Amino acid sequence: MSMMRGGGGPPQKAMAFGPSLKRILRLMAPDKLRxxxxxxxxxISVGLSVVAPKILGQATDIIFNGVVGQMLAKEFPAGTSKEAAVVGLRAAGQGQIADMLNGMNVVPGVGLDLGALGIVLMIVLGLYIVAFFFNWSQGFITTGIVQRxxxxxxxxxxNKLDRLPMSHFQQESRGDVLSRVTNDIDNFSQTLNQTLTQLLIAVLTVVGVLGMMFSISPLLAGISLLTVPIIAALTVVIAKRSRVQFMMQWKSTGDLNGHVEEMFTGHEVVKAFGQQDAAIEKFKVSNDELYESSAKAQFISGxxxxxxxFVSNLNYVVVAVLGGIQVASGILTIGSVQAFIQYSRQFSQxxxxxxxxxxxxxxxxxxAERVFDLLDAPEQSPDHHPAETLERVVGRVVFDHVNFGYTQGEHLIKDLSLVAEPGETVAIVGPTGAGKTTLVNLLMRFYEIDSGTITIDGVDTAKLTRDDLRSQFGMVLQDAWLFGGTIRENLAYGKLGATEEEILSAAQATHVDHFVRSLPDGYDTVLTDDGGGLSQGQRQLMTIARAWIANPGILILDEATSSVDTRTEVMIRQAMNRLRRDRTSFVIAHRLSTIRDADLILVMRDGEIVEQGTHEQLLEHKNFYYDLYMSQFGDPLVEEVELA
Structure with a gap:
């Protein structure tokens, strides 16, 4: 756990909006037919919805024409034509009313046509029902497209996480990586669900409504179009400012998640060292940053x-005034103006x-950019093609002039050469930072060497696939890792399709069976992802049993007995001796008492093997290994050397 490491975030400068949007569209390309x-x-849905207001305007005209027709019956005798009524009104000095009447389809003395009105209303209702059905259908299909x-x-x-090198996970905060694959993807998904359909409907509505507006009145339509550049300019200005804040919001989310994940994982250490106040303060700082960026992003977008x-209301006022003037002038009917006003609202919305x-x-x-940033992260080098295979591992491991460094130009492992013969137990000892664990990581190809070769039974490990190579190893680490599941599932993790007999045999050989049977549910006991409910020693025993079931050709033991008591350690050492029989084993030793019977002891210092031999031979030489041993078991005045 890295207590002080900050959560990784996206690049300080976001990707261009356009290219990112194109990449999102490519992501949905497999569903292009849908x-x-x-x-x-x-x-179709928008087309029907757009036509409906114009037809509804005809209903208004029918009602208004009926009302006016009844009013004219009081001034003109029955059978008078509209033209005659217009002439009569002009003669009476009512020219404006005559102009309005001239633009209407009215017959003096004829009232409201309920039949025609009913037909128009039924057509409009039918259009809206059909439009709803098509709109619901496309929304349903869109949801499926987004989820796929x-x-x-x-x-x-x-798949990307499986191809990333180990160095990536050491450089990035686990909380931020989790935030990218959970929070960011969820936000991305919700955004597509909310905007994809609405944007499509909105664009089609603008085009359709604009066409209907021009068909009613080019003048009023032209005036409404003046709002487009104003709206576009406002959108561009606000979007640029909000985008920066949204990037900061999701970066702050990743940082906060990273801090919470680290503090939760290491809560015992935090409490043991009295760092609660510091952890709370750091959380407060991260939370404040998230609050500020989120508030700014939402305020600006709001x-x-x-x-x-505001722009829409101004347009509405102008259209209403000019439309009223055109109705009074007989250029438009009141139903047409009503339809146009409805269109203007539909256009602005x-x-x-x-x-x-x-x-x-x-x-x-x-x-999406944070997710794409993870997808674009440098991957580990591809496996050699065509790859060689290891049919049956004998166990001869050779390091030949190997050089390696975590940082380019700085070698931690320097010109290292060693030979582990089949069936030998090779112990690796040395102070902190000597390169013991690095040596094992190189053997497993968790990192690629800078130069030299590592071979197993004469086959260069660089020419093997990583899966084939790692399948030959069984590992027992100092940090016992268990996952959420039953004890049986955790034990069987070492071998796909492990039988019940193999599980029980391994559990009995490694003294797991005893404490498992004392649990209420036995092997069906469900563990949390950190093995909660079991002691550290019990968790360690389970990882040893897991390696036993795997039955590997080569063993790697990273101080596998460090978390058990002395009596259990003796039993585990006996079990491990049986497991190591006829297998090449690499043992990273912290307590030198555990590797006295090793066939070969490698003493590392500053990335180099400074001594090698058996326990007795190295003590006789009275060099660095002798000092290490005496610091643990010899004269207390001997200078103590800290071991990893």
């Missing part, structure tokens, strides 16, 4: 809708929605 079907359904895209994205992330509504959705996309794209 997307085309969605566009088709949305176009997220499924592919999560699958790609899982400005869009009020701004759009999707324009505002487009602005709001684009701003919402800023948050989604910010999360």
């Amino acid at each position: 997307i085309a079907w969605v566009v088709f359904l949305a176009a 895209a997220m499924y592919r994205l999560r699958r790609d992330i899982e 400005i869009i809708m009020p701004s759009m509504n 999707p324009m505002a929605q487009i602005g709001s959705m684009i701003n919402l996309l800023q948050s989604g794209v910010a999360s």
